[in-house]
Amino acid sequence: AQSVSQHNHHVILSEAASLELGCNYSYGGTVNLFWYVQYPGQHLQLLLKYFSGDPLVKGIKGFEAEFIKSKFSFNLRKPSVQWSDTAEYFCAVNAGNTGKLIFGQGTTLQVKP
Amino acid sequence: GAGVSQSPSNKVTEKGKDVELRCDPISGHTALYWYRQRLGQGLEFLIYFQGNSAPDKSGLPSDRFSAERTGESVSTLTIQRTQQEDSAVYLCASSPTGGRITEAFFGQGTRLTVV
Numbered sequence: 001a002q003s004v005s006q007h008n009h010h011v012i013l014s015e016a017a018s019l020e021l022g023c024n025y026s027y028g029g030t031v032n033l034f035w036y037v038q039y040p041g042q043h044l045q046l047l048l049k050y051f052s053g054d055p056l057v058k059g060i061k062g063f064e065a066e067f068i069k070s071k072f073s074f075n076l077r078k079p080s081v082q083w084s085d086t087a088e089y090f091c092a093v094n095a096g097n098t099g100k101l102i103f104g105q106g107t108t109l110q111v112k113p
Numbered sequence: 114g115a116g117v118s119q120s121p122s123n124k125v126t127e128k129g130k131d132v133e134l135r136c137d138p139i140s141g142h143t144a145l146y147w148y149r150q151r152l153g154q155g156l157e158f159l160i161y162f163q164g165n166s167a168p169d170k171s172g173l174p175s176d177r178f179s180a181e182r183t184g185e186s187v188s189t190l191t192i193q194r195t196q197q198e199d200s201a202v203y204l205c206a207s208s209p210t211g212g213r214i215t216e217a218f219f220g221q222g223t224r225l226t227v228v
Contacts, residue, residue, distance in 0.1 A: 032214055032215070043219050043220060044219040046217075049216065090155065094213060094214040096213075097212040097213055101158070101161075101208075101214050101217055102158055103155055106154075
């Protein structure tokens with residue numbers, strides 16, 4: 001069965017610090033990979049996605065993620081976080097043609113001003 | 114254009130009552146998903162629809178949960194004989210395609226409280 005693991009459950013950073021959130025998935029075939037963000041009181045929004053091609057993908061608000069197939073990983077990064085990045089971040093995987101989108105447990109990011 | 118719409122936005126019900134949660138997907142979206150998000154936890158997959166058929170119902174927690182979809186339109190998630198552990202935010206999402214998902218668009222969710 002597909003599964004997604006996010007290693008960091010709660011991250012606290014100061015503004016301007018660099019961010020890396022881990023995401024690993026279990027599925028040996030072709031995958032589509034996503035990072036979603038949920039700001040306080042708002043609905044889930046797509047941050048970035050990977051389907052194929054360049055394994056380094058750039059998303060909105062300065063976020064990027066790197067797909068490393070050999071490690072089954074899709075870690076999210078941002079060089080310098082802002083207070084407004086405080087939110088919950090979810091990694092999600094769509095494996096093959098299953099039509100199923102599986103989410104990780106989420107990481108709560110708190111950025112201190 | 115309109116996004117994914119869920120109703121009601123909040124629902125308080127007494128233990129043992131039945132509830133119906135509604136999701137209106139983005140027009141033309143083939144796939145529709147239901148998730149449950151308990152307080153402080155991630156998104157728990159419940160069921161997804163490809164058109165009006167449900168290829169995967171594996172996430173439904175018990176036989177008290179059921180869902181249906183009319184064509185490629187509205188979906189209803191029904192919880193019978195609600196229990197306190199059913200309290201959660203129920204999220205609906207839709208996607209233009211099934212199979213390989215290009216993007217899922219989420220609604221605001223229905224916050225269900227069972228008292």
